Amino acid sequence: MTTYQKNIVLVGMPGSGKSTLGVLLAKELGLEFVDTDLLIQVREGQTLQEILDQNDYLFLRAVEESVLLEVDCAEPKKVIATGGSAVYSDSGMRYLKQHSVVIYLNVGIEELRRRIHNYDARGIARRPDQSFESLLEERDALYKKYADITLTAETLMPSECVDRLIQLISNV
């Protein structure tokens, strides 16, 4: 199977660019684009922040797992932007990985902080007392566990990241 016969799944921290780069990559490659955060919102009839305001963060992770397992991985192939917490679902990630190339958008903590100034209100599914540093450390290991490719390119413009991603995918 060549890469373009697989889906492309983007994982990484909130603010790493999964949604921004995902849609650009899909356009460039002529693929469909799916953002699992939007699927969660439509399924629950609430925004992610409303879901987190009214429920434990583990509820959001459970809904996310159901959504990941329901993504249609058959034709047409897609670029799939996941939420930052998707990697807590081992079954969801193993399902996506069977049909996809998984790319970790690895952005360092300083750049993430520049991109996310509303850590407490951004709707991050984390333990209430968990710091950003601790969350990044915990998740970095999970992103690496599931990724086939890692892109560390925080100094590039989005269009340059897309070019780089296309190069990396074509080498898989």
Ligand SMILES: Nc1ncnc2c1ncn2[C@@H]1O[C@H](COP(=O)(O)OP(=O)(O)O)[C@@H](O)[C@H]1O
């Ligand atoms: N090189 C880059 N790649 C991706 N996003 C970038 C880049 N530089 C700045 N940004 C900004 O960072 C933010 C990324 O947010 P988003 O795409 O929602 O990330 P995620 O879906 O991973 O949470 C956007 O505001 C985007 O404009």
Ligand SMILES: O=C(O)C1=C[C@@H](OP(=O)(O)O)[C@@H](O)[C@H](O)C1
């Ligand atoms: O990291 C997280 O815990 C989350 C990230 C969000 O997606 P993005 O990573 O696209 O911001 C979204 O899935 C939800 O609000 C939880």
Ligand SMILES: [Mg+2]
């Ligand atoms: Mg997103």
